[in-house]
Each structure stands twice: as structure tokens, then as C-alpha cells.
Amino acid sequence: MRITTKFALAAASALALAGCNDTAPESVQVVGSSTVFPFAKAVAENAARANPGMASPLIESTGSGGGIKLFCGGVGSEHPDVVNTSRRMKTSEFETCAANGVTDVVEIQVGLDGIAFASAQGGLMMNLTPDIVYRALAANPYGQEQTSETWADVDASLPAEPILVYGPPSGSGTRDALQELVLEAACKQNAEMKALKESDEDAYDKTCTEIRSDQKYVAQGEQDNLIVQKISSNPKAIGVFGYSYLEENADKVQGLPMNGSEPTYENISSFAYPGARPLFMYVKKAHLDAIPGLREYVAEWAKSWDKDGPLAKIGLVASPDDVRAANLAKTTEFTVLTADELK
Structure with a gap:
């Protein structure tokens, strides 16, 4: 079970576990698109294999809209860390995220479909x-x-x-x-x-x-x-x-x-x-240092989405070279999405 201890936002918007519970969350929680699901599942399995001791992320197919609703529900261990979508997040959804305290969202294009x-x-x-x-x-x-x-x-x-x-x-x-x-x-x-x-x-x-x-x-x-x-x-x-x-x-x-x-x-x-169409992954920046394995999961995507990578073998179409390069940078820099970018 993922812990239910409340998360506290630090000044730098990083998330820290509060309370005395020594139990860490068992795994990264991912929701969203049924189209992205098989790719996300493959990445999760590869990330767990590549990182001994890391629990395999939990991937749930909820649909893009349903996944975004769950993702934008709030910050903390009871809310998903990542949502996969087969369309871009809408401005109204981004505003709902912000209203619920999900203010630092990283948008990463993972490929095409x-x-x-x-x-x-x-x-x-x-x-x-x-x-x-x-x-x-x-x-x-x-x-x-x-x-x-x-x-x-x-x-x-x-x-x-x-x-x-x-x-x-x-x-x-x-x-x-x-x-x-x-x-x-x-x-x-x-x-x-x-x-x-x-x-x-x-x-x-x-x-x-x-x-x-x-x-x-x-x-x-x-x-x-x-x-x-x-x-x-x-x-x-x-x-x-x-x-x-x-x-x-x-x-x-x-x-x-x-x-x-x-x-x-x-x-x-x-x-x-x-x-x-492009396919996306949205990551809560506030969860990066609080959820063990989240950085590794994101990094595994970047290792997998090239034209000759493992995801291409199961149907993912690689993004153009310049788009892949820009999104590769986001997997390490975690640049936050702004409302203006969605207009």
C-alpha cells in the first residue's frame, strides 16, 4: 500500500514525507490513456529490472480524461504521480490542477500514434x-x-x-x-x-x-x-x-x-x-524526490522511445529528432509547463 502520510511542500516546491512513518511508498503510480498503457507498462517493467530494489510502477488504464482528473486531484501519496495521455492537457484541466495545488506539472511528449x-x-x-x-x-x-x-x-x-x-x-x-x-x-x-x-x-x-x-x-x-x-x-x-x-x-x-x-x-x-497525434506524459515535479523510483521511471522512457528502441518494436512511433531532443532535456531538467504553452 502507498502510504497515506500527508506530504508537505517545501519552498522549492519539492515534496517531503511528513510524520514518523518509516514506510516508503511501494511504487510509482501511473494512470491514463489506454493507448499509452502498453508502452507505459513496458517502461515500468524495464525500469524495475534496471534498478534492483525498485518496485515496478503501477500502471492503470483509466482513459486520458479520467486519468487527468485523478492526477489533478491533489499533491500527496494518495494521488497519482504520472498521467499518460493520447492528447494534450486542456487549459481547463491545467487550471483544475492548479486549483488543487498541483502547480508544478512537467509535460513530456513520449512519441506519436x-x-x-x-x-x-x-x-x-x-x-x-x-x-x-x-x-x-x-x-x-x-x-x-x-x-x-x-x-x-x-x-x-x-x-x-x-x-x-x-x-x-x-x-x-x-x-x-x-x-x-x-x-x-x-x-x-x-x-x-x-x-x-x-x-x-x-x-x-x-x-x-x-x-x-x-x-x-x-x-x-x-x-x-x-x-x-x-x-x-x-x-x-x-x-x-x-x-x-x-x-x-x-x-x-x-x-x-x-x-x-x-x-x-x-x-x-x-x-x-x-x-x-502526439502522446504525452505529465509528471508531478513535487513528487520527484518523495516517490522512490519516479526519476528512474521517467529516465527509462527516455532510454526507450528512439526509432530503434524497445517501444518502437511494440508500435510506438518516434517523435521527430528535434522534438525528441527537446523532451529528452525535460526528463532531466523537469521544466514546468505554463498556461501560455497550452494556448
């Missing part, structure tokens, strides 16, 4: 576009009633098969990225939607990002492997999940091209595949 669209091996094969996906999944595409029942209803060149998409739930970073990088990317190209954004931004956000709720899109919780299982057993279903799960299950599922670009390592690293 892509929102992959896939079907079972031998199942549906379509060349998708953001517009096709938006018109198939939006609650009110371009402000109109959603009437599409089959893919052919969306585009006559597509199969006349019922629309059935398994994907991430609300609160998931993958769901946020789907809405922002695919649905809104299509919607904002429409002249009427551009005008709507100028006149009523809330209506624009709802029109461009709200997903239909009639079971054509089925949320599957924070377990991407469950989506893989669903589409593997149904050749007429489509799944949406992180690229790493596509690569890991290449014997069961096939990626669907988007704008003619296949979901591959190269196309994600170059952002040629729509839906490519």
Missing part, C-alpha cells in the same frame, strides 16, 4: 476520407439529419453494408482525437460550418464533433483490445483505436487507408495519415 481505422483480415476494405467518416458518424452531419444506414448511403462507391463502428468512449483521448483530427477536420472545410463557427461556436462544436447515438457507433470502454476482438469476429465491422494495436494484431486485422494513405509507421511519423 495514429488513430487507425481497421477491419478484420478479409473483411470490409474501404478507402476512407475524413468527410466519409464524418458523414457516417456525426449526429447531424453538416447540420442535417443523420439518415445514413449503410456505407453506400454515405458514398455510392462504398459497400452497401450497414455502418457499424466500434470505438473509444467519451473521456478517452482517442475519442477526442477522432473528433478533432478526423470529424472536425472534415466539418471545418464546409463554408456553412465556417460561418456557423463565427456566429455560434457552441453550435459549431456540437455539429462538428457530436457522434451519433443510434448504435451505428458503439463505444467499447477503455480497452482497445476489446475493439480488436469485436471486429475480428465480425468481418462487416470497423474499429477505431491506436495504431499500436493495429500493428500488434496484424494477423487479425487490416488497416483501412485514409485519403489514400495507409496507417503505417512511416505515414504516421510524417503525418501523411490523417489522425496522427
